Amino acid sequence: xxxxxxxxxxxxxxxxxxxxxxxxxxxxxxxxxxxxxxxxxxxxxxxxxxxxxxxxxxxxxxxxxxxxxxxxxxxxxxxxxxxxxxxxxxxxxxxxxxxxxxxxxxxxxxxxxxxxxxxxxxxxxxxxxxxxxxxxxxxxxxxxxxxxxxxxxxxxxxxxxxxxxxxxxxxxxxxxxxxxxxxxxxxxxxxxxxxxxxxxxxxxx
DNA sequence: CGCTTTTGACCAGCGC
DNA sequence: GCGCTGGTCAAAAGCG
Numbered sequence: 001x002x003x004x005x006x007x008x009x010x011x012x013x014x015x016x017x018x019x020x021x022x023x024x025x026x027x028x029x030x031x032x033x034x035x036x037x038x039x040x041x042x043x044x045x046x047x048x049x050x051x052x053x054x055x056x057x058x059x060x061x062x063x064x065x066x067x068x069x070x071x072x073x074x075x076x077x078x079x080x081x082x083x084x085x086x087x088x089x090x091x092x093x094x095x096x097x098x099x100x101x102x103x104x105x106x107x108x109x110x111x112x113x114x115x116x117x118x119x120x121x122x123x124x125x126x127x128x129x130x131x132x133x134x135x136x137x138x139x140x141x142x143x144x145x146x147x148x149x150x151x152x153x154x155x156x157x158x159x160x161x162x163x164x165x166x167x168x169x170x171x172x173x174x175x176x177x178x179x180x181x182x183x184x185x186x187x188x189x190x191x192x193x194x195x196x197x198x199x200x201x202x203x204x205x
Numbered sequence: 206c207g208c209t210t211t212t213g214a215c216c217a218g219c220g221c
Numbered sequence: 222g223c224g225c226t227g228g229t230c231a232a233a234a235g236c237g
Contacts, residue, residue, distance in 0.1 A: 110210055112229055143228070147209085156228090 092170040094160060106175065108155055112143035116158065151176050 141158040153173040160166035 109208085111231095112227095113210090113212070114227065114229095116227085141227085 090170060090172045092168060094166050094168050096165055097167050104169075106153075107147040108144035109147040110142060111145050114141045114143070116141050146175060148175075148177050 141156060144155040144157065146153040146155075153171065153175050155172070156168075156170040158168050160168050
């Protein structure tokens with residue numbers, strides 16, 4: 001496999017629902033965010049979608065990161081801000097799975113974990129914050145970065161609060177390399193990450 | 206020994 | 222302005 005001869009080394013994403021052969025989990029929803037946002041609120045139909053805003057302008061990997069707020073009032077269901085992101089490709093999968101960690105073919109390195117409140121009533125003294133967060137009913141959100149050198153793709157994994165049997169996985173960015181788990185047969189990828197379709201490699205590979 | 210995970214701290218954005 | 226929150230950092234611990 002020669003990455004350099006691949007005319008398009010980036011995976012091209014297709015609708016995950018087209019992949020009906022995945023036996024390990026049920027993919028029920030997905031969202032796609034790309035870098036050419038128009039005034040189109042159709043993708044806001046999913047109730048757990050939230051607005052995106054530029055945050056740290058000096059972020060070393062993307063220029064922007066996203067802010068996601070999922071408070072109980074879900075004020076984001078319409079009229080959300082749309083702000084162009086540096087790299088700008090985000091896609092979220094909602095999958096029915098008992099496992100939070102699903103092998104998508106790439107190597108990920110965990111760089112953060114956050115306990116997210118379920119309570120709609122944020123309150124309390126600042127120094128009581130972690131005490132409050134430790135109560136039952138809070139969810140963990142895990143942050144991963146692609147561990148391949150030079151690849152800045154990030155992944156965020158959390159349980160759906162409305163239905164804890166679902167896992168929400170949000171990918172941010174596009175891999176600049178191919179999945180180490182792709183096996184080629186007759187110039188076509190035989191194994192792909194769940195829900196993804198990769199472009200066939202160049203015939204020379 | 207090198208890589209990954211854990212986890213408390215920190216920072217910036219946002220809402221009140 | 223203050224407090225809450227999401228996202229990230231980085232040191233320490235764990236693991237093969």
